[in-house]
Amino acid sequence: MDAYQKLQGLQLFDSLHVSYLFTWLVIWTVVPFIGKKYLNKNQCKMVVWTMIIFMIGQEALDYWNRAQFRNLNLVLDLPLHFCHISLIFAIYLLIKPNAYLYEITYFWGLVGAFQAMLAPDMTDFDNYLTVFLFNAHHAMIILVCIWLAVIDGYRCRKGAIKRMMILTNIVIWPVWLIDWLVGANYMYLMERPPTESPLVFGEWPWYIINIELVGLLLSVFMYLPMIYLRRMALQSESRTA
Template sequence: MDTFFASRTEEHFLAYTLPHFIVLAAMLLLAIAMFRFKSAIRSNARAKTFIRIALLLCLIIPEAALYAWYGAEGLWDVQYTLPLELCSISQMLAVIMLLTRSRLLYQIVFFAGIGGALQAMFTPDLVFAFPHFRFFHFFIVHIAIILAAFYMTWIEQYRPTWKSIGITMIFLNILVVIVGGIDYWLDANYMFLRHKPETASLLDVLGPYPLYLIIEELIALVIFTIMYLPFLRRKGSTAA
């Protein structure tokens, strides 16, 4: 148990080792299962409630445990531990979305939540390796963000639109201004707005500061457009 909650570790997380492949496979299998059985889940009120509550618990409990761990280990630091990363914000929005079934929040979580969480899953900014508590927290929360958006899409039958992309881009730019101001005030680096992360990430190939911020925004726009294409094709098939 001491090792599970240790504040320091000598064995750092390495991407694309067996534990990483296992959690990536788990994410894929859970998404496939939700899609495969979406009609059965949709027609069963108890199943819908169970999945929605399970997603809420996976979003809330690990995060609550994280802040309890910060406090217990004396790791609380406003420069590093505030919930101001994109995935932390998407996580909070996903919780509110699941509780209120907000269509506005769904649009943001679908694009920004899935996009950000997938990047985090494939290029984790993570120090602690399996089986540390932080390993489980990181992957459970990011998988839950993705599945929450899929739940609203496949089970609740919400759909994004072209307008949703614009709403998400506006939201992200407002967020950059707010978080960027907090970064400057606290001498922090939330959302990597002042420099790239210390560990390997996709930002490494996007050029120096501040160029990578501009390129990152253009890439986000392209990714959101690609994410919307299946819905555009479905509309065309329905019209035909």
């Protein structure tokens, strides 16, 4: 689809953008709260399967929607961005517990997906359905991370940031090879991401290093709630011992 055919008139933090951010902020807060306070185990399972079906369904709808505007291709449509991989991990985690994958999804999701929602490329949406699916895709990763922490007691363990950074720097190499072979830009390893975020700066390849450093700092910040939750759990155990 040519650039002039894209959805026009959208701006960063316009009423539509802010409404999506506010709506998902409410969902991130209310859904885990209701699950923790009011739902029994079977009802929580129903919520989990609803989330799984929704995530798979929105991905299928996203690819169908893309196909209405252009031919699907290897350059644009492989699920190789961090947020695509995180969504796959999120679905897997709702089906089968895995502490390591939760840590990866937590940092990639809460840092990467939230950044994507906060500062998207407002010129790259095909239609309003694309806007909805973009926000739903990223927001569901965050919702799953919060749900698993609140309902199932998932926590990032000591050394989680180091493990996440090691995997990140392993994963980028095969993705870079695919980028080079097909002329793509998955994980934005070939060109800067089209975002207005002030956290993305510099030219190739320096912006990749900058993104890693910024991502590391944000991961440290996002790790703080996990430290607090672990300490609260230890205090609770000591009182009941």
